[in-house]
Amino acid sequence: MKKKNAPTMKDVAREAGVALGTVSKVINGLPVSDIYREKVEEAIKLLHYEVNTYARGLKTQKSNxxxxxxxxxxxxxxxxxxxxxxxxxxxxxxxxxxxxxxxxxxxxxxxxxxxxxxxxxxxxxxxxxxxxxxxxxxxxxxxxxxxxxxxxxPRVGSDNFAGACLAIEKLLEFGCKHPVYLRFHSIFPGESDKRKDGYLFACKKYGIEPDFLDMLECSNELEQMKMFLDRHKKPDNTLTFDGVFAHTDYHGYMFTRLLRQEGYRIPEDVQLIAFDGIRKFGNEDGELFVSSICQPIQQLAEKCVEIVLMQDHSTIPSLTLLPVKYEYGGTTLRPENPPSCAGH
CATH class of the missing domain: 3.40.50.2300 (Response regulator)
Incomplete structure (x- = not known):
């Protein structure tokens, strides 16, 4: 059986009883009378005509x-x-x-x-x-x-500096005396580097001696975390730190598992706050893996789309930062609970 050729714009024009240019206007969203638009749309449905978006893009210089x-x-x-x-x-x-x-x-x-x-x-x-x-x-x-x-x-990002400061302030608020910082990072600079700057700023502000594991991303990150943990154990097996700020939720979750494997209670012995706000099952209302400084992912995506579609590029700021917030995720004390991790 001979395969029937796909309908063309000429076929649509013939079926609708209008000029080819009218069909083109309807397809490209240009103004035509309601009567002609309805005729063209009915013909398109009847013939099962599909718009050639590539060819349309060549004409309009837009691919959508x-x-x-x-x-x-x-x-x-x-x-x-x-x-x-x-x-x-x-x-x-x-x-x-x-x-x-x-x-x-x-x-x-x-x-x-x-x-x-x-x-x-x-x-x-x-x-x-x-x-x-x-x-x-x-x-x-x-x-x-x-x-x-x-x-x-133009760049879009979260306020990483303020988020890091917030993480340390929350750990102090919940009773921690000596929060450390864990980071595995890319060799390429980015806004997330300001999380370390925020940690150092908060340490200076609150009179805390900075203490951190700061390395490039590597294949033995868990091993490096274990070595860091071992270096901070006292003779009685308690730790020299009682709070942790992790650069990402992923590394925060890894370190939390390691602490528990080593016999430390979370959050009674060590409290941990990470950064990102990743939720279980990808659900917006889902639980966090760890207590976290949450990035506004949906708003960040919307802002990226808004900026990339802006017509007047001269008005686009070089950097747009959106605010972050702290959310409880099980690795910190709830605000209503009395602090119990101080003094380690």
Whole structure:
């Protein structure tokens, strides 16, 4: 049986009894009379005509595609961020082109090349390498958290400095005397580096001797945490610290498990606050894995989409920071409970 050819715009015009130009106007959202619009829309439904979005993009110079470059979708934070980006685009009639680059510079550059070839209307990037010089000048781009040498690229992030200060203040409020800081970080600079700055600032403000594990991301992070823990054990097996500020929820959760395996009670012996606000099962109302300084993931995604779609790029700020908040997640004392971790 001979396969029937897909209907064309000419077929739609013939069925609707209108000029080809009228069909083009309806498809591209240009004004026509209600009578003609209804005729064209009925013909489209009758013939099951599908708009060739690629060809339409060549004419309008808009593809209605936004590319998102992220490391992966296995990390719950990245997955939630992606979901909110897609939702924000959908509300605006746009589609998402997703690129998972695994933090590999060559793969990120390839993603940028693919985005350019697909004539995307903009790029939102959450990367772990400096790809600023590979970004085409005619494609709007906004980056989340990361810092590029190209200072003209607008950035969106959380207020990491204030969040770190808040974490230390909360630990002190809950009775801790000596909070330490755990960080495994990328070699590439980003807004999250300000979490360490916030920790050091808070230590100076409250007269605390800084004490931290600060290393590049590595394959033996748990081993490094164990070594750090062992160095802080007293002869009676109590610890020299009673509070922990972890750079991410992931590392906070790892360290919490290690503490429990070593026989320490959470939060009675050690209280811990991390940073991100990752929730179980990816549910907005779900429980946190640890007490955390929570980033407003949905608002961050909305802001990235809003900025990348802005027409007047001269009005875009170089850096937009959104506020964070503390939420209880089981690894700190509840405010109504009396402090019990002081004095270790």
């Amino acid at each position: 595609l936004i590319a998102l470059i992220i490391p992966n979708t296995t990390n719950p934070f990245f997955a939630a961020f992606t979901d909110h980006i897609e939702g924000a685009l959908y509300k605006r009639g746009l589609k998402l082109l997703l690129c998972c680059a695994d933090g590999i510079p060559e793969k990120e550059i390839a993603c940028l090349s693919m985005a350019t070839q697909n004539k995307v209307d903009g790029v939102i990037a959450l990367t772990y390498s400096d790809i600023g010089k590979y970004i085409a000048e005619d494609i709007p781009i906004v980056v989340f958290d990361r810092f590029f040498e190209n200072h003209n690229i």
